[in-house]
Amino acid sequence: MSERTQQNRSAEQDQSPATKSGRRLAAQLAAKKAADAKRRRNAWLSGIAAVVVAGGLIAVFVMIGGGDDKPKSQADATPSASAPAPDAPDAAPPAPQLPADADPALGSKPTVTPGTGNxxxxxxxxxxxxxxxAVQKGQNITTNYVGVFYKDGKEFDSSWKGGQPASFAIGVGQVIPGWDQGLVGVTVGSRVQLDIPTDLAFGKDAASKGQPEGPLRFVVDVLAAQ
Structure with missing residues (x-):
């Protein structure tokens, strides 16, 4: 076979449908790769631009904030009204919520003196x-109270210390017998003095339980009963 004949056959193969399809596919793949590369390059450039803009904005904000040398307003320099200043004295407990038509004296802590005799x-x-x-057995009552030792008048407990009245069921054993027996029948808005012997207080072994020992005196304000 002559050299010219071989060249003619090669030219015919290059012009065959299979060869043309391969070339088109290769061209399409090359175009797709070029487009993908362009998109990645554009995205990279956009990211750099966004970082540069954000950096500029941060610098502006820093300069604005750092350049404010004006003194704080009085409201900013003053502690919140809900918290006293560090050097302020402790505030007195708030006055209790009194019943309607109650004696204003119930808004102040009473002075309790010791008892006399046996x-x-x-x-x-x-x-x-x-x-x-009148307070009825089984009701929940709200009270302010001061408790002292009957013999010397030394205070051992008081709801006034925290400014929060005490609430409990009466006549059902939630409190000492002297309270269960002594407060039933007392009218709301009353202040009463309860002198309670040892057996109706915390009992003879009260000290071993960390409770007040001996006869006790309480002054109790009955603020509500439900």
């Missing part, structure tokens, strides 16, 4: 007569 029975002494309904 206390052998429960004694209830009205100090202020309330105008509300």
């Amino acid at each position: 206390l052998t029975k429960l004694t209830v002494t009205p100090l202020i007569k309330g105008k509300g309904p």
Whole structure:
């Protein structure tokens, strides 16, 4: 076979449909790769531009914030009204919410003195007569109170210390017997003195339980009953 004949056959093969399809496919792949590369390059350039813009904005904000040499307003320099200044004295506990038509004296802590003699029975002494309904057994009552040792008047407990009245069910054993027996029937808005012998207080072994020992005196304000 002559050299010219071989060249003619090679030219015919290059012009065959299979060869043309291969070339078109190769051209398409090359175009796709070029387009992908262009998109990646554009995205990279966009990212760099965004970082540069953000950096510029941050620098502007820093300069604005750092250049504010004006003194703070009085409201900014003053502690919140809900918290006292560090050097301020402790505030007095808030006055309790009193019943309607209650004696204003119930808004102040009473002074409790020691008792005299040998206390052998429960004694209830009205100090202020309330105008509300009488306390009934099983009701939940709200009270302010001061408790002292009957013999020397030394205070051992008081709801006034925290400015928060005490609430509990009465006549059902939640409190000492002297309270269960002495407060039932007392009218709301009253202040009463309860002189309670040892057996109706915390008992003879109270000290071993960390409780007040001996006869006790309480002054109790009955603020509500439900």
